[in-house]
Amino acid sequence: MTRESRAKWLAVATAALVIALSALFAALRNLSPLPARAPQSAAVPPPPAADPARIAAGRAAFERMNCAMCHSIAGRGNPSHPLDGVGGRLDRAQLRAWALGEGEAAARLGGIASIKQRNRGDPELDALLDYLQQLR
Known part of the structure; x- marks a missing residue:
């Protein structure tokens, strides 16, 4: 050879x-x-109508916090963990716990919870939660 x-x-x-x-x-x-999904609760009542500017700020926060690295919305982002319809499944307190990796969510997220906890002091966290709540 x-x-x-x-x-x-x-x-x-x-x-x-x-x-x-x-x-x-x-x-x-x-x-x-x-990963196990959040328990399906009864349909969450729709939140009060949010200010469109706040929704836009929440969408911008979603992008700035690099949420699409792990999640997708309307097919954009990582398809492993879609957030489509999350506002109809989780109330605001549950959304906050999952966004920050706290409580029961922390146990289910494992090591990823520490990554999410970086967002705890973010000034636009409430806008992000408004944005997620309107995803139905």
């Missing part, structure tokens, strides 16, 4: 190994169970 043919064989074998490992990782990621 010449040096050139060994180099070609090694390149093909490396490419095949990378593809196989990628497929294995993707399959394992898709087979892992999804």
Whole structure:
């Protein structure tokens, strides 16, 4: 076997190994169970009509806090944890607990709770909660 043919064989074998490992990782990621969702409570009554400027500020806070790294809304962002309809499932106190990784949410979030706790002093947290409440 010449040096050139060994180099070609090694390149093909490396490419095949990378593809196989990628497929294995993707399959394992898709087979892992999804985190438990918040318990389904009775339909949450709609919140009072929020100021459109506050909703826009909440949407901006969602983007600024990089929430789309883990969540999606209307298909934009990480599809693993969609927030579509969350305002109809969780009341404001529950939304706050999940946004900050507190209480029961902290136990279910595990290590991610510490990441969410960075948002505790954010001045636009209430606007973010207004935005999430209107997602029905």
